[in-house]
């Protein structure tokens with residue numbers, strides 16, 4: 001969000017929808033011949049969608065609006081009195097997370113339209129605000145273990161609410177029509193298809209958030225029609241609310257969401273895991289001011305400006321996402337201390353093998369021990385992650401997870417030492433330059449690019465993930481390109 005937000009706005013994800021947008025979105029439903037018998041706006045705020053629904057769906061017999069904010073609801077009640085007093089509207093002041101929803105839902109006739117704009121806030125933003133505006137279950141969607149520890153268990157409150165809407169409609173006929181982040185809409189689609197919710201039709205209409213909310217977010221009006229009938233595993237994408245033709249169709253197959261189902265089907269045979277070439281993430285240390293250094297003559301300067309003489313054997317050239325994304329691979333701006341050769345290795349040996357580094361790390365022990373991620377708990381002092389034999393391979397083929405292009409680059413040694421990446425870079429390790437060129441050529445070939453791109457959503461914060469890369473079988477790709485012999489010869493040399 002670009003605009004300045006008060007604590008209250010943040011905590012309750014409180015971005016009220018302008019009436020013009022609510023009307024435009026509600027009219028989309030009208031165009032789709034949606035005619036609900038009841039309308040529910042679960043976090044209605046000032047009720048833009050409830051009031052728009054009265055105008056557009058005048059045949060409905062009941063309209064219910066719920067919100068936690070008494071201030072918003074007083075405003076809404078005044079509005080209703082002036083504009084919509086003849087409509088059967090019920091306003092409820094309550095907290096989404098502890099309301100008796102089945103009691104409310106039982107009063108609502110089908111088809112039921114659940115409309116609105118659920119709060120725009122994530123669980124981690126709420127924890128920073130020390131807010132309790134959260135569902136009671138903290139282990140949302142069973143995300144636990146490493147994901148929970150590394151913060152992947154962070155979720156949007158709207159995602160949680162939308163899953164509840166799906167549950168409410170499990171045995172009812174209805175429509176979910178909400179403004180939400182496009183990434184959330186996609187997560188909900190995956191959830192709905194995985195859990196076999198009865199989706200008859202799914203649509204995403206892009207909206208201009210800068211114009212409507214003075215915020216720069218990739219968001220949409222997300223429409224799910226749920227009920228009995230022919231079920232669909234595709235979602236139509238429209239460039240704006242008044243677009244009549246789809247610009248793209250995304251789909252779900254083999255537990256994967258596709259951005260281009262045609263290309264996925266075309267290159268389906270490239271799918272599978274490669275047991276020889278294994279994708280890895282770069283080094284994770286969570287303490288860049290201490291662990292990342294710039295060279296000053298034969299010494300190193302850390303992020304606090306402190307210059308030290310350190311054992312070079314434990315310091316490696318570091319390339320970051322921006323270096324890989326911009327193909328800057330022949331020289332490095334930074335170096336990194338690599339304290340272990342494999343995860344969990346005892347670090348006390350540094351005391352004897354690299355006493356200057358050991359002293360240096362002791363001096364910054366306070367910073368290193370304060371690293372918040374619990375992956376470091378009960379681990380040797382100064383532990384790092386994303387380290388193994390592969391870290392020290394002389395050649396690598398790498399890609400940045402953050403950059404919006406599928407450009408694989410080959411990376412050789414710098415100053416005679418293997419290059420280490422940060423943890424937003426993914427890579428395959430290779431033994432020789434020719435092997436790295438071969439793998440790079442395979443990955444940058446048209447079939448590989450079309451296959452991978454068919455599963456990429458470029459508007460995602462990190463469009464390229466290790467899970468995506470792992471779906472491509474390099475052997476099958478080499479076969480398609482008529483280079484299986486070369487592939488086999490490199491595999492034999494690696495065994």
Ligand SMILES: C[S@@+](CC[C@H](N)C(=O)[O-])C[C@H]1O[C@@H](n2cnc3c(N)ncnc32)[C@H](O)[C@@H]1O
Pocket residue numbers: 011012013014015016017018041042043044045046047048049066067068069072094095096097116117118119120133
């Ligand atoms: C993004 S605003 C949207 C309001 C309205 N639906 C609209 O379209 O203008 C989110 C609303 O969620 C409400 N809200 C936040 N947390 C809530 C909770 N736990 N229970 C009920 N309402 C909540 C806020 O007060 C706010 O009005």
